[in-house]
Amino acid sequence: xxxxxxxxxxxxRDLDPVVYIRGNRVESVADEPLLEPGVNAVAVTYxxxxxxxxxxxxxxxxxVTGRKVNRLLHINTSQNDLLKKLEMVRLLCRETGCAQRxxxxxxxxxxxxxxxxxxxxxxxDYHVKFLTYLEYLQDADLTTCVAMTDAKGDRSKRPHExxxxxxxxxxxxxxxxxxxxxxxxxxxxxxxxxxEIIVLPTRGMTAQDEDYAVSFAIPIDTEGVELVSREAGRxxxxxxxxxxxxxxxxxxIMFDDVFIxxxxxxxxxxxxxxxxxxxxFATHHRVSCIGARAGLGDMxxxxxxxxxxxxxxxxxxxxxxxxxxxxxIKYVESSYACGVxxxxxxxxxxxxxxxxxxxxxxxxxxxxxxxxxxxxxIVHDTAGGILVASPYPEDMQSPAxxxxxxxxLRAREDIPADYxxxxxxxxxxxxxxxxxxxxxxxxxxxxxxxxxxxxxxMRKYDIEERKSLAEKLSGA
Numbered sequence: 001x002x003x004x005x006x007x008x009x010x011x012x013r014d015l016d017p018v019v020y021i022r023g024n025r026v027e028s029v030a031d032e033p034l035l036e037p038g039v040n041a042v043a044v045t046y047x048x049x050x051x052x053x054x055x056x057x058x059x060x061x062x063x064v065t066g067r068k069v070n071r072l073l074h075i076n077t078s079q080n081d082l083l084k085k086l087e088m089v090r091l092l093c094r095e096t097g098c099a100q101r102x103x104x105x106x107x108x109x110x111x112x113x114x115x116x117x118x119x120x121x122x123x124x125d126y127h128v129k130f131l132t133y134l135e136y137l138q139d140a141d142l143t144t145c146v147a148m149t150d151a152k153g154d155r156s157k158r159p160h161e162x163x164x165x166x167x168x169x170x171x172x173x174x175x176x177x178x179x180x181x182x183x184x185x186x187x188x189x190x191x192x193x194x195x196e197i198i199v200l201p202t203r204g205m206t207a208q209d210e211d212y213a214v215s216f217a218i219p220i221d222t223e224g225v226e227l228v229s230r231e232a233g234r235x236x237x238x239x240x241x242x243x244x245x246x247x248x249x250x251x252x253i254m255f256d257d258v259f260i261x262x263x264x265x266x267x268x269x270x271x272x273x274x275x276x277x278x279x280x281f282a283t284h285h286r287v288s289c290i291g292a293r294a295g296l297g298d299m300x301x302x303x304x305x306x307x308x309x310x311x312x313x314x315x316x317x318x319x320x321x322x323x324x325x326x327x328x329i330k331y332v333e334s335s336y337a338c339g340v341x342x343x344x345x346x347x348x349x350x351x352x353x354x355x356x357x358x359x360x361x362x363x364x365x366x367x368x369x370x371x372x373x374x375x376x377x378i379v380h381d382t383a384g385g386i387l388v389a390s391p392y393p394e395d396m397q398s399p400a401x402x403x404x405x406x407x408x409l410r411a412r413e414d415i416p417a418d419y420x421x422x423x424x425x426x427x428x429x430x431x432x433x434x435x436x437x438x439x440x441x442x443x444x445x446x447x448x449x450x451x452x453x454x455x456x457x458m459r460k461y462d463i464e465e466r467k468s469l470a471e472k473l474s475g476a
Contacts, residue, residue, distance in 0.1 A: 037247030038232030093295025116351035147185035204275025297332030338364025
């Protein structure tokens with residue numbers, strides 16, 4: 001059953017995770033001011049699923065239960081599902097900047113495929129257990145974080161070669177009841193305000209890395225789990241009109257000999273398929289990243305046009321402004337077009353779900369990652385110095401100086417100064433503040449670095465066919 005935003009927030013109060021921010025234990029995640037923008041952002045994924053105008057985009061019928069579910073918990077069973085997922089992420093992120101919950105969708109689809117393949121290859125029963133877990137998530141409309149990135153230690157060494165064996169999360173013991181794990185997952189998006197943790201391996205493994213080939217799901221408040229989180233966005237900052245309302249926290253999750261029952265374990269030592277699980281998640285998630293940055297791009301395009309007009313410049317008639325805005329559109333929509341193509345060219349897996357085309361998903365992610373600074377540069381060039389020099393809201397409303405500021409900072413006669421300053425402040429918030437730096441880094445590294453996407457393009461692109469074409473045409 002679909003939750004309301006209010007039910008989501010209340011459900012967080014029913015949990016008791018161990019979360020630290022700035023050295024202090026958080027008493028209630030749902031009521032912690034430093035996490036409020038993150039809770040608000042995820043709450044939008046519940047709100048939009050209940051709106052009739054978004055029903056086709058935000059919900060789907062589960063092929064497992066036949067019941068209506070939030071699309072963020074849906075298994076893609078067609079190319080249309082892949083396309084709807086992309087549209088959904090853009091829709092959510094043009095409202096929130098980063099909806100975060102789409103990581104759950106990507107992990108569920110990767111696990112659906114991989115647990116099926118594990119059972120075929122090893123005779124295990126992971127897929128049946130996963131389907132039970134999937135039904136539980138769908139029926140309760142839960143949110144999960146995805147714990148994938150390990151601390152990694154010395155990047156030149158494999159997991160089993162590290163000076164400290166716990167720098168990658170690992171299985172330390174097994175018994176009839178389950179497994180016990182120890183270690184850390186180092187960059188976990190939105191972790192504090194989720195219900196469950198889904199753990200995935202961060203890389204391909206060898207036989208010597210067997211204990212590091214592990215995947216499972218547990219409640220966020222499981223004994224032995226500790227989270228150390230950053231705040232979400234810029235909470236309580238009146239100069240941050242957007243990120244004081246919506247933001248994203250990232251956390252370190254430490255597992256101190258945490259017990260996982262077998263019915264929640266989806267990979268335990270089958271190192272041969274750890275890499276394919278990682279790859280499947282990355283392929284799904286890179287399309288999500290494309291949709292997310294397109295949503296952010298929608299904000300930046302709209303705000304840049306609005307500020308140019310407030311400055312008295314018509315983007316349709318002023319050549320240098322027209323060039324800048326068209327370049328913004330080019331960067332945003334070229335990446336998004338790759339996401340659309342990845343969905344349209346998506347293929348059915350042996351498990352029966354659909355996965356995006358890996359070449360186009362990686363090209364689209366590469367484009368948005370390497371061009372994020374070009375996008376921000378154009379925004380800054382279009383906006384001008386007011387982007388970082390505008391008065392604080394308190395000054396614009398001050399009895400002492402507010403009236404004079406509103407007089408002098410008006411550019412176009414028919415547009416109030418407060419409108420111009422508010423739009424400039426929004427652009428500063430997203431592109432030139434701490435949060436702007438965050439969006440830059442997450443665009444490069446989130447979902448895989450440019451190097452990782454280039455490697456996947458080279459692995460998946462049919463270069464030999466192109467060589468054969470050149471040989472045929474040249475007569476070589």
